[in-house]
Amino acid sequence: MLIGIYSLAFVLGVLWLLQQPVLPGVYWAAGLVPVALVALFFSQFPSRFSIGIVRILLFVTMVGAGFFWAAYRAQDRLADDLPSAWEGKDIAVVGVVTEMPQLSRQSVRFRFEVEQVLMPDAVVPSHVQLAWYRDARRDGGELPGIMAGERWQLTIRLKRPHGSANPHVPDYEAKLFERDVRATGYVRAGQGNRRLEILEDNPAYVFERKRDEIRSRFQHYLADYPYAGVLVALVVGDQRAIPPSQWDIFIRTGTSHLMAISGSHITLLAGMIFLLAYRAWRWAGLALWLPARKFALVCGLVVATGYALLAGFAVPVRRALFMMTMIVAAFWRNRHVRMLPVLGWVLLLVVVLDPWAVTAAGFWLSFAAVALICLVVSGRIGRAGVVAGWVRIQWAITLGLLPLLLILFQQVSLVSPLANAVAIPVITFIIVPLALLATIPGLEFLLLVAHPVLQGTMMVLQWLGELPLATWEQQAPPLWAVIAAIFGVVWLLLPGGPGLGMVAGFPARWLGILAGLPLFLISPEKPAEGELWLTVLDVGQGLAVVVRTRNHTLLYDTGPGYGESDSGRYVILPYLRGEGLQALDRMIVSHVDSDHSGGALSVLEKINTGMLLSSIAGDHPIRQSISDNRYCLAGDAWQWDGVHFEILHPAESTNLAVKRKTNETSCVIKITTVHGSVLLPGDIGKETEAALLGRAGDSLASNVLVVPHHGSRSSSSPEFVRQVNPDFAIFTVGYRSRFGHPHPEIVQRYVAQGSRLQRSDYDGAILVRFSGGRVAVDSWRNLNRRFWHDE
Incomplete structure (x- = not known):
């Protein structure tokens, strides 16, 4: 203990x-x-x-x-970093692809270990993450064939590790730091890139190459099957092979843990090998030379180790393998095994070998789940039959992981016990064994047996996930409430005497329930009457602003799309959920450009939205996805909780302005409180600025301005800047923007006006509060600064 x-x-x-x-x-x-x-x-x-x-x-x-x-x-x-002076420059290097590449329609991404820099004086980190994009002008537009263990000569452009920084959104820079990736970049096409050799015999890459080969075989064999990605993930741990729509099903049903190769999969495989080896050893008559049990334990451990390496050796896999190693060692020496001390030693070993494992959600969920199982199967809350024992374990895990799930993801599946009762036996005892056997050449046909079973299981899970109240979502609870709830769960599961009820054994175990109540009863802070809270989210080269009054929420623009994903799914929705905002009263999509509208469909799909205002054509999918959709028109105004909202532009329907540039049709909104005002102008240029000056005049003056068109030289005319005269000018730009935003001339113009500048690429999300007769502005990077963040 x-x-x-x-x-x-x-x-x-x-x-x-x-x-x-x-x-x-x-x-x-x-x-x-x-x-x-x-x-x-x-x-x-x-x-x-x-x-x-x-x-x-x-x-x-x-x-x-x-x-x-x-x-x-x-x-x-x-210490192994990329100097700022070498960002964005062509650098010729030689190195090795160290991991299984990730494929998409437009690129192949891979981790690259730099062995040699071919340019004098260039400084490049040892480990970088690269993307090689499809080039229609070369190689017939085909992506290069890249596999782990290949040595390449490449010309690359790099930048320092940098990601968006927002409340309740995973820290991308922390993920890069955990993976020891000290720069990201892309391969320059047509610059003498060539494969030098394949390191066939290097043991460091054998399993990565095998993972890649198995994935390719599975994808080829199941080319047109909808759940091929799930089978790939179950065997080689490539969770990116699963489409977002299928992940949504697993999340809503609380079965996503089954898609990560975990201790149950490792244990299952080791157990099967143990039984086969045990019987074969005894059948061969070798038990007198070496006990069959010891031989079978070693065989199971060897195969489990191979599977762990094949699966990518993630934290849950490491935990399972290390525990299995200690247990096998104890049995080999005929020692008694106590599971909780073993778990303690494994916890220490995992963190000593990799301190950054604690940043992974799988670390906490894996160790917590095993600790709860140890607590239950050791008889600390009573003994029961097989079925009753299994139900008790599921109940304990569901209850025990709830505080962690709320602080990590702000949601818990309410149908999880039923969904797991269906999915765990089918996936663990049918689908995983068939998929593993299909990795043997000649047995690929077993995938055609596994896939229909998986498809039927997914139909059941989808039905469960679509039930009303399938998931509970709420704001992120404070850390102290999570700690109190964890202690409450432990207290609740302490042993009691038979037949004496909840308070037997350890006294007043019901107090454990009370300790968990703050998780649900603490309401998130919100603005007072007449106050306005504004969060300019960091979505890279794009715009997304969450506007809150006491009882209402507005989303202005939805950030960019990223090919197969978008900022609505990965930035806006996590932020809204973490803040406890479960509905939008209005959404404004200023104009159709993808850096402002890219996340709209994801948000509209997942969160109840009362009304959409936009300058988008009526037949656009965004307009069609919500019944109450209207054009932005100057003169429209409304009041929320003592805060005044007014549309200033466009003055005509988009249907009458189809020949104009989309930027010039941006919805411009001014929000006014007794504490100050803010102007949100979208991507308007100098033409529209001049029209607004003539039409709105003095009403443009605002304490806070989200700078038009990300600080482009085509906007922020001197007259407009003087008229608005903002105390704070906020630039929403991507890190090392390829458009050159913000333009130095525009930045200087606001400096000369006396504005305090905020930039999302430097500051992350900008947090603005209009209260107490003043405007307070802060940034997420300032409030949440960590030593690995790029400055």
Whole structure:
């Protein structure tokens, strides 16, 4: 039990380090020496007081050890960076593709280990993430064939790790840091790129190449089958093969854990091999030379290790494999196994080997689920038959993971127990074994058996996911409420005596339920009457603004689309869910350009929206997806909670302005409060600015301006800037924008006007509050600065 507590202390130290805005010096670790010496001193006295002091000091020492071990590893990783001077320049390099590439219709993406830089004085990190885009002018528009373990000479352009920064949205820079990717970029077409050799015999790439080969065979064999990606994910761990629409089904039914190769899959395969090896060994009459059980355990472990490597060795797989290794070692030596201490040692081992594993949701869900199972099967909440025991385990896991699911994803599937009761047996005992056997050449036909079974299962899951109230969604709970709920779950699952009810054994176990109530009862903060909160989300080269009054929410623009995904799905919806905003009173799509309308369909599909205002043609899919859709027209106005909204442009219907540039038809809205005002002008240019100056005049003056057209030189005329005269000018631009936004001349114009500048590429999401007779502006990068963030 103590090893589990000390392992948790080490994890807490790593988490503490990950909250730091600046990386501390490792030399501070010397401060742990006096603590350890005091612990050693008290250990010489066998009193209860001394033992308690020693345990507290050891806990503190382990927290410090986790903190400084992670700091040491981080210093080494951060030192391997790309100097800003080499961003955006052509650099010739030689290196190796180290992972299975990810394919899409327009590109192939892969992790690349740089072995040699062919340009003098160029500095390139050892590990970079590259994209090679389809070029219609060369190679017939075909993507290059790339596999793991190939050495290539490439000409590349790189940029430092940078991603959007928004509340409640996963930190992309943290993901790159966790994967040790210190620059991202793309391959320059037609620059002498060539494959040099294939490292056939290098053991580091054998399993990555095999993963790629299996994926290609599966995709070829199931080319026109809808759930081919699921079978690929179950065998080689390529979760990107599953389309977003199918992920939605798994999320709504709480079965997404089955799509990650987990401990259950590893254990299943090892168990099957164990039984086969056990019977074969005994049949061969070799049990007198070596007990059949020991031989079978080793065989199961060897095959499980191969499957773990084939699956990509993700955190849940590592946890399962390390636990299995310890258990096999104990059985080999005829030792008794206690699962919770084993789990504690494995927790410590996983985090020591990879401190950044704690940033993965799978880390927390995997270890928490196993800890709950250990608690249940050890008989701590009573013993029962097989079916009753399985139901009890599912109940404990569902209840126990709820606090983690709410803080990680802000949603919990209410149909999860029923969906898992259907999916777990079918996927674990039918689909996974068939898919694994299909990896053997000549047995691919088994995929045609597995796919219909999977298709039937998916039909059931889809039906469950479409039930009313299939999922519970709410705001992200505060950390203290999550911690209290976790302790409450543990208290609730403590042992009790038979037949004495909930309070038997440990007293008042019902208090565990009370400890979980703050998760649901704490309401998120919201504006007061007459106040306005504005969040300019960081969506790269695009625009999305969430406007909130006390009882109403408006979304102005929906950010860009990214080919097969969009900012509505990956930025706007997570933000709204995290803030507890479950409906939009109005959405305004300023104009049809994809950097402003790209996420609209995703948002309209997932969240109830009262009305759409836009300058988009009436037959556009965005307009057709909502019944109450209207044109933006100057003069339209409304009041929400003491806040005044007014449309200033366009003055005519889009149908009458079809010959004009789409930018010039942008919906322009001014929002006025007693504390200040904000102007949202979309992508209007100088022509429309002049028309507004003539039509609106003094009413354009605003405290906050989201700068027109991302700071393009075609907008923000001197007259417009002087008339608006903003205290704060917000530029929504992508990092190293290929359009050159914002233009230096425009930036200087706002500086000369005396405006304070905010930029989404530097500051992330911009948070504006109109309250208390003033305008307060802050940024998410300032509030959530971490040491791995690019400055």
